[in-house]
Amino acid sequence: MKTPQNFDVLIIGGGLAGLCNAIHLSKFGKKVLLIEKNDYPKHKVCGEYISNEVLPYLAFLDVNPFDFGAIKIDEFQLSTTNNKLISAKLPLGGFGISRFTLDEVLAKKAIENDAKILQDTVVNINFKKDVFYIETKENQQFTSKIVIGAFGKRSLLDVKMERDFIQKKSPYLGVKIHVKGNFPSNLVALHNFKGGYCGVSNVENNTINLCYITNFSSFKEYKNIDDFQENVVFKNSFLKEMFQKSTPLFEQPLSISQISFETKKPVENHLIMCGDAAGMIHPLCGNGMSMAIQSAQIASKLILNYLNDENASRSYLEKEYIRQWNQAFKWRLKAGHFIARLFRNHRIANFLLQILRKLPFLIPVIIQQTHGKPIKI
Template identity: 35%
Template sequence: MTNPIAAPETSTELYDCAIIGGGVAGLTLALQLARAGRRVVLFEKETYPFHRVCGEYISMENYDFLCRIGVPLAEMDLPVMTRFTVSSPTGEALHHKLDIGGLGLTRYELDQLLARLAAEHGATICQGTRVTDVAFTDEQFTISTAGGATYRARLACGAWGKHANLDSKLHRPFLEPSREGRQFVAVKRHLQLDNFPAATVEMHNFRDGYCGLSPVPGGLTNCSYISDVRNLRAHGNSVAEMERQVLMQNPLLRPYLEEAHRTGDSPIVISQITFRERSTVDAHVLMLGDAAGTIAPLAGNGMSMGMNASFLLNGLLLEFLDGRISRAELEQQYTRAWRQLLSFRITAGRLIHQVFGQPWLTTAGVRVLKRLPFMTDFILKLTHGQPY
């Protein structure tokens, strides 16, 4: 697959919308706007294709949406997940069905595909381009890049993920020292496992963290985990040592990580992750994906919620561009709709996130849920949405 066409070094064109961040939220928004004939420019600091720290599980709630925007899911021979396993740090496990289920698809493949589709529909994709500033004056935005180029747009959307330099530039409230809380580190690798159960998502707890495993194409298993950063610091900032001393205390998780260590698999690591509440609009920039509210893995999955937000925002952007609503109405309606659609799922994910990684709580929780399967159904429904 070839890379999408790179953008020019600068532009005098007034775009309808500039999107900063080329993950699934930003890319699906760019693709929808481009399919509607709108002039859209997207900035991604990396160059496609590349790997991201991500669980790579897509809830089936997104299936119809992805097909409508041109992703040929039926032709991609993707693993389908219909079962769920969760374990406590001691290895006590619960097995349950997934009513809605999901697909496994790597970000390496999905992001590249979405970028190519958006470019084919006329979107300008600026990959390898870091945005350094976004300013709003006279009813339009000026976007500045590290290379010295500038772009103008009527609308600007922030899809830059969990943290970026632009959060500080926009003086976003969640960065205030008074809101400081726990910080986490996230790690991802792909494993070649011969014994991983088919059609299953597994979630294994360890002290102050949890690890998810799920199949992706190519016979691989995505292994992604999140840990309180204190675990890493306590073991000399060594991921391998933290895994040996903390994660491998869970007997169900241990064989998977031992296999990773035997094969010398190199993980991707990101740090400084927080789960503080964020705003959906700052300085007239409309936020989506993790930029609108860092999504705990236990909220269902960030990919699904990012795409869902892009679908919601796309309709409102088109109303604004058609002159049917004002900028103030756009911002108010998006904030209200985002909260109604996604805020509850993010809050539920944060609450479960606080329980997971607590040894006695998760052990007790697994024992209770094994006796009350309807409660497991209820919790799974909290973390999954409806097709749209």
């Protein structure tokens, strides 16, 4: 029987959280293996807007998104189902960059730092005597002191671990497309329609990202995506104009189903969960990418302390990660859930918008409830 390869840290999932962990840990000389089922580059269903709060941390990782075409964004626009519009300045600002580009940039930086990236799928995880034993679909075996779960919104590993949220129905569907058209480069817009909302913002190469989320029960009443858009999405006049006056760059829109916003645990079966695997904020809040990146910073700093201290305990590592994760994100998630719940009721949403149009200074205050301050290094 072949002896398993050993690593200091093994990361399952190569999205933003997984890649940032790989860069951070390998930067300090740790032997890191990241296992990702897909290759790079790859498009993903994602809003592709990132709050500027992560820029200090990305600089620490030696990654400057503006070197790769990221677009600066400082204006926000919101419309409700009755086509009323309100605009405001973003309190901190952000930038737009596609996952196609950003994930590939981060993967190259991880490899440059001597992290190993393996295209494979983890099928089994065992934890015995303070060591993880990992098996993959391609019959490869590994051991590691630490395993980071960064496998996204919903994974077969979630099912295997019988995580609480996976037992509940996930009623949301996400759809994304890139287009060419006219849209202010410094603007991110959120347009509501019955049963959902669509984010619009620019990414690199003069490309516009259109990404919407809807309740699956609303979607299944129609024959296909085109039919749904024509009869539901386009009731919002801003979205109708955006879709009809632009040129699609994908042959078919990308979609993802069974999106869950249920509460998750930041540590599960001794795995340190990062990004969407630890908790997912409603896309309405536009801060999921920033949270994924910041969760990697929290995890990596604690893991480095644990690996470098012979007297460190796993129990302390796990408790401290849960504490810091909750401190950074628990309020944001609650605020995001509450805001999304209000906007699901279009009558309430329209009433709120009337208030915000009269008191526009409240918009930055609301946005700040789901965003953080620039990350301290």
